[in-house]
Amino acid sequence: MPQKWLSRCVAAVLAMVSVSAMAQRDEVWPNGPIRLIVPAAPGGNPDILGRMLAQRLSAQLGRAVVVENQGGGGGMLAAGMVARASDANTLGILDSGSLTIAPSLSKAQGVKLSYDALSDFTPITALAAVPTILVVRPSLPVNSVSEFISYARAHPGVINFGSAGIGGIHHLTLVAFISRAEVSVTHVPYRGGALISTGLLGGELDAAFNGVPNVREHIASGRMRALAVSTRERLAAFPELPTVAESGFPGFDLTATIGMVARAGVSPTIVARLQQLAARAMHDPELVQRLEAIGMIIKEDGTQNYVRLLGEETRLFEAVIQSAHIGPESK
DSSP states (O other): OHHHHHHHHHHHHHHHHHHHHHHHHHHSOOOSOEEEEESSOTTSHHHHHHHHHHHHHHHHHTSOEEEEEOOOGGGHHHHHHHHTOSSTTEEEEEEHIIIIIHHHHHHHHTOOOSSOTTTSEEEEEEEEEEOEEEEEOTTSSOSSHHHHHHHHHHSTTTSEEEESSTTSHHHHHHHHHHHHHTOOOEEEEOSSHHHHHHHHHTTSOSEEEEEHHHHHHHHHHTSSEEEEESSSSOBTTBTTSOBTTTTTOTTOOOOEEEEEEEETTOOHHHHHHHHHHHHHHHTOHHHHHHHHHTTOEEOOOOHHHHHHHHHHHHHHHHHHHHHHTOSGGGO
């Protein structure tokens, strides 16, 4: 018994020494090049934002800031890399997919992630929100959300509604929308937003919530018709386009949030400095203009607000997933 107690004491002391050493390494920050892990291939929304942010952080710090693309797994691979980082020089530009949706899905499906979204990260700040637009094929005889709902009610289950996969932001936005609208559609999951557009253009789909970069040119050319945007407020890129909330569903507001996080245990001093650097970068007029042009909404508003936002998002997505019955049978 004394030997076991002694072993536990030694282990506890070693753990404290390890944590203390990590904290000391963090305090000397940055002590080398900074890695920005983004959960997307080059050209994806987190990548575009990450590269613009990296350029400005590098200029402020006088250090190299390198973007590393780690796609796949719905953002979970990138999140795992950040969670296992050895110091605060590795940061994640992660989105709702890995920080709030995946944990909510894993809870519903009874599976365990390789990281804990609550304890394995230090939230720094939200950066931007990525909305989706409700688009339909031009031959569908609807020109507004109310007309879409009337048509769907008159043709239950007939409308093929695309998403980028079960449990993704496109699917959850669809679920929330049809639940509020009390209509029945046929869900057709694809493997990405670009493929949703291909399905709409080819006539395989009738409607979808999709990201601005995937639909903007097609809306302009008339090959898709835009009905509404998923955010509470209108987009700078489409000022004439009403929101779903304005179209009869007050409070409707579903987006994917992109934010900056570090591994757990990063000191408050470094968090405060990172938040200050990010705030300065995210309010650069050139960056704001570029992001608004591709449909993003600046959400940078401090660490405490980001922590609250993550909690609100998690509760929202848990409720939507529960209403969609995305459980073990959906894995």
